[in-house]
Amino acid sequence: MVTLKQLAKELNVSISTVSKALNNSEEIGEDTIKRVKELAELYNYKPNRVALSLKQNKTKTIGVIIPDILNHFLAKVLFGIEREATLHGYNIITCISNETLDKEKEALQLLANGSVDGFILSVAQETQIKNEVNHFKKAISQGLPIVMFDRVAHDVLCDKVIVDDFDAVYNAAKVLLLEGRKKIGFISSIDDLSVGKLRERGYNKAILESNNQVPLVLRISKMEDSQLKIKAFLESNHIDGVIAADSASGVIAINTAISMGLNVPKDVSVIGFSSKFISNHSIPRLTSIRQHAKDIGANAAQLLIKRLQNKNASDSDVSTRIIKTSLIKNGSTL
Numbered sequence: 001m002v003t004l005k006q007l008a009k010e011l012n013v014s015i016s017t018v019s020k021a022l023n024n025s026e027e028i029g030e031d032t033i034k035r036v037k038e039l040a041e042l043y044n045y046k047p048n049r050v051a052l053s054l055k056q057n058k059t060k061t062i063g064v065i066i067p068d069i070l071n072h073f074l075a076k077v078l079f080g081i082e083r084e085a086t087l088h089g090y091n092i093i094t095c096i097s098n099e100t101l102d103k104e105k106e107a108l109q110l111l112a113n114g115s116v117d118g119f120i121l122s123v124a125q126e127t128q129i130k131n132e133v134n135h136f137k138k139a140i141s142q143g144l145p146i147v148m149f150d151r152v153a154h155d156v157l158c159d160k161v162i163v164d165d166f167d168a169v170y171n172a173a174k175v176l177l178l179e180g181r182k183k184i185g186f187i188s189s190i191d192d193l194s195v196g197k198l199r200e201r202g203y204n205k206a207i208l209e210s211n212n213q214v215p216l217v218l219r220i221s222k223m224e225d226s227q228l229k230i231k232a233f234l235e236s237n238h239i240d241g242v243i244a245a246d247s248a249s250g251v252i253a254i255n256t257a258i259s260m261g262l263n264v265p266k267d268v269s270v271i272g273f274s275s276k277f278i279s280n281h282s283i284p285r286l287t288s289i290r291q292h293a294k295d296i297g298a299n300a301a302q303l304l305i306k307r308l309q310n311k312n313a314s315d316s317d318v319s320t321r322i323i324k325t326s327l328i329k330n331g332s333t334l
Contacts, residue, residue, distance in 0.1 A: 002043040011039060062304060063116035064094045065107045067124045067151070072247070072275055073293050074122065077149060080297020081120055088305050099125040105135045117308050118145040120300045123153055129192050131155075140315065147304045149296050151194050159303040160320040161296050165198035166205075168289045168325040172243050172271045173206030175327065179269055179334050181241030185216040185233060187253060188245035189226065199245040199273075220249065230256045234268070244272035247279075247288075254282040254332055270332040284331025296323050 008015045013032070021028045021036035028036075039045075062085055066074045078094065085092050093116060095107035104124045111119070119139065127133075133153045140146055140158060149161040169186075176184050186203040190196035200217065207215050218233040220226050230253055233239065242257075244250035250272020257268045264270060264284055272279075274288035299321050307313050 002045050007036065007039055007043070007045060011035060058308075059115060059117050060089060061091045061093055061116045062301070063107070063111040063119045063121075064092050065097055065104060065119060065121035066094065067097050067099045067122055069096050072278060073150075073291060076275065076293035077122070077297040077300075080294035081301045082297075083294075084298040084301035085305070088301070090301075090305065097124040097127075101126040101130060101132055108135050108139050112139055112142060112144055116144070118147070118304050120147045120149065120304055122149050123151040123194075125193060127153070128194055145304060145307045147300045147307075149300045154194075157316060157318055159307065159318050161300045161303065161323065162320065163195075163291050163296070163323045163325050165195050166202040168273075168327075169199040169202035169243060169245070170206045171202075172289060172327060173203050175333065176241040176243070176269055176271065177206065177210055179241070181269060182213070183216060183237055183239050184213065184241035184243065185218060185237060185239040186243050186245070187218045187220065187230060187233070187249045189220040189222070189249055190246050191219045196245050203243055226252050227256055231260065234260065234262075240268055242268060242270045242272075244270070247272055247274035247286075250274055250286045250288070250332075251278065251282045254284070254286060258283075265331065265333050269334060271327070276328075279328070279330060282332070287330045287333040288328050290326045290328050292323055292326070299323065 004015050004018050008018045011018065017028060017032065018036050021033045022040060024033065064078060064081055066078060068074055082092050093111060095111065097104040097107060101124060104127055108119070128151060133156050136146055136153060136156045146158045147161065148158060152160045152162060173184060184207060186200060188196050188200060191200065204215050207213050216237050216239065218229060220229050226249065234257060242253045244253055250270055253270050254264050257264050262268050271287045271289065273291065274286050275290065275293070279286040279288045303319065303321065
């Protein structure tokens with residue numbers, strides 16, 4: 001494999017000049033940069049990343065920990081992270097916590113040994129339930145910055161990227177109230193997550209402000225049959241409007257209502273958190289609160305890279321970016 005030294009010798013320039021030219025330094029003229037890059041391409045020169053990381057004390061690699069790779073939203077966030085990281089010359093290493101505290105801790109320990117410069121992560125379900133955050137604080141104290149997205153630990157001082165979960169559901173409930181819906185129900189299978197709690201609070205506020213309605217909330221655990229639970233909920237409460245805190249519950253609510261002989265949206269309007277891909281799984285299509293997952297990923301990567309590149313940044317000088325959601329109207333609402 002050709003080295004910088006060999007390239008410099010053939011071009012009759014210094015090793016420093018070759019290195020700067022390959023990195024588009026303003027100190028090097030355009031003609032020299034062109035000559036260096038052409039020769040590097042001819043010999044298929046690749047920089048030794050291990051040597052560079054040892055020299056610069058940087059790996060140019062970001063550790064990403066997500067709770068569930070099969071979750072469509074999280075997969076799209078990961079896409080946004082990877083694309084933005086690549087634009088800035090960073091690689092990513094991805095670990096899956098599978099919603100468990102132990103695997104989340106293992107992933108942090110595995111990558112905190114010099115493999116990455118920092119972390120982007122969404123907190124595992126078990127971690128949020130147990131409110132265990134010491135492993136995050138330990139990583140930060142070791143000089144490894146963390147950016148949390150979507151599900152965050154509010155007790156951890158770090159940069160965060162979230163969506164307007166509370167306002168998104170509050171405004172969605174207002175849409176159903178304007179349709180004239182008299183009994184609006186809220187369905188959630190994520191009530192033990194921070195985002196689920198915020199969405200339920202947004203619903204409660206809108207319903208309580210309406211004066212003539214009371215909150216009707218259905219919480220579904222992973223072990224329960226969603227379709228049976230939702231059917232009983234719709235029947236017993238004579239629900240004519242539904243807001244689902246997650247994409248699956250929204251689609252199931254539409255399909256269940258139709259199986260009961262109800263017309264959607266004439267008899268029941270349904271809104272759920274969903275991507276375009278998921279909203280197409282029902283007829284009519286689900287009116288959805290779009291979270292813009294790729295933007296969340298891009299913003300998380302931007303925040304971490306900015307912190308990595310700013311050596312003078314204070315650990316206490318953290319920021320939270322709020323990504324606005326969009327209500328995409330489809331056939332499940334009037």
